[in-house]
Amino acid sequence: MALRDYFKNLKLNLKKMRILISGLLLMSAICISAQTKLDKVLMVNGETKTGSVVGISDDAIEFIHEGEALKYKLKKADISKIEFGSGRIEVFNEVKGSTKDAMLIDHHNKIAVLPFTYILDGEQKKNDATERKVQQEFFSLMKDHVGILNVQPTTETNAILAKSGVNDENFIQFSMPEIANMLGVEYIIQATLSISKKGASSYNSSSLFVKQNQSKDKARGSSFSVNSTQIEYQTSLNMLLYNDNGDVVWSRTKEAFWPNKDAYKQTLKFLLKRMPIYTK
Known part of the structure; x- marks a missing residue:
């Protein structure tokens, strides 16, 4: 009976541990997701798309909208710029707009x-x-x-x-x-x-000047010292x-x-x- 109770308790403890680990993993995934900043794609027509840029080719980007799983292709010709979640900004085209939207469009770029x-x-x-x-x-x-x-x-x-x-x-x-x-x-x-x-540093420099005496063909010299503070x-x-x-x-x-x-x-x-x- 004692052995049976031991294995029964062990089974219950393992089950509780699995539940605890699953809960911790779920909380970790939620925290990581919350900390991840999404990318913003600003279109030349003034529209902003929020989600994740998952690929870039010569003429288009691959984009997944926030909360979705379907992958879209957006032409670079239709994109003004991308503000990546990392903080990097990639500019493609000037923004176009009507006179009615001039006050808003004028902000761009x-x-x-x-x-x-x-x-x-x-x-x-x-x-x-x-x-x-x-x-x-x-x-x-x-x-x-x-x-x-x-x-x-x-x-x-x-x-x-x-x-x-x-x-x-x-x-x-x-x-x-x-x-x-x-x-x-x-x-x-x-x-x-x-x-x-921060403070000051003092410097001392010495120099020697030599002057030739033409009449007696002897050299005479003099020296001086300069103190400076920086x-x-x-x-x-x-x-x-x-x-x-x-x-x-x-x-x-x-x-x-x-x-x-x-x-x-x-x-x-x-x-x-x-x-x-x-x-x-």
């Missing part, structure tokens, strides 16, 4: 760079000229490396923001879709430049790319390698080349 938030030694420098200086520098770097996307001039961006009453003091009160509508763009780049003094900085850039729905399409933070105050310039180039909209 346009991008604006906001004035950079500038933080010096932990304090935000509001309305500082550096905000617009770095904004213009990044505009100049990216305008020829975004494919068919049209980059809005910074003077136009800043003028629209000023006329709409948006400034450093109240920027937090506006959502990204509201900013996108103000500017008439589909994508917005927002960035923060942080620079902090201030070192720690520079960090945080950059985000939003779409006009307010979604963060891409984000990256990068510490500058060099300790000088202008080290951010090389960091701007580094970040630009890693953006999903970048083209050579």
